[in-house]
């Protein structure tokens with residue numbers, strides 16, 4: 610089954626980048642590589658593996674070069690990376706990523722504090738990055754963060770999100786990922802947001818990126834699916850959080866998104882038990898139980914919907 614837009618649903622696994630950059634513990638490089646290799650073999654098709662930001666800003670991802678260079682590259686899996694600027698892109702290109710992503714906040718204050726640049730400066734910075742990424746033949750994703758609420762500016766106007774999403778597309782990105790960075794949005798707000806954004810950007814080019822701070826993430830994913838969105842960002846075990854949102858419990862969990870999708874007949878191609886096992890590899894290092902509820906179900910008693918929707922390889 611496809612979504613309302615008719616396009617098949619794709620999941621973008623963001624745990625190795627977005628998940629880890631928001632965790633306190635630094636995961637050793639060899640563990641990280643083994644973990645990404647395991648995630649690569651679960652049927653996931655898109656994985657954002659790291660970020661080429663300054664290592665003094667994000668020490669969790671200081672090993673970006675080694676990770677991208679040394680992970681196994683499974684055919685039909687696209688390995689993306691985040692780059693903040695041209696310098697980051699140049700570092701990344703040496704190790705041949707399959708896609709790049711850029712990042713900007715809809716909230717001017719958040720952008721200033723998080724990136725140290727105004728929205729105008731950020732967009733200006735993107736122009737040469739997009740040109741060079743295009744030259745390298747790479748697909749480009751544009752992240753828009755704080756699309757519903759901002760810790761500094763409060764409620765965000767969906768009209769402003771729509772304008773910035775359109776501007777991003779005009780600059781040359783292939784898709785825009787709408788991030789509820791602090792996880793405050795509800796389905797009604799997500800619907801209003803998508804109503805506005807989809808007037809300016811084709812719905813097949815919109816991804817959604819939800820955090821579960823207020824327990825709304827899965828409901829928000831379903832709302833987006835109902836609106837025709839077919840690209841869902843998620844993080845195995847619900848890894849991640851947000852330094853700007855006290856108590857933030859992390860990104861929506863990939864296993865719960867897979868379960869939600871398969872439960873409505875939408876084939877993800879993801880092997881759920883394999884995904885849960887892969888998630889566990891790094892969970893032990895972080896020294897805490899998974900945030901996701903599904904990941905707490907013992908593997909041997911995972912519910913298999915009638916018609917068996919994932920391979921059972923134990």
Ligand code: MG
Pocket residue numbers: 627788790818819820849860
């Ligand atoms: Mg996130």
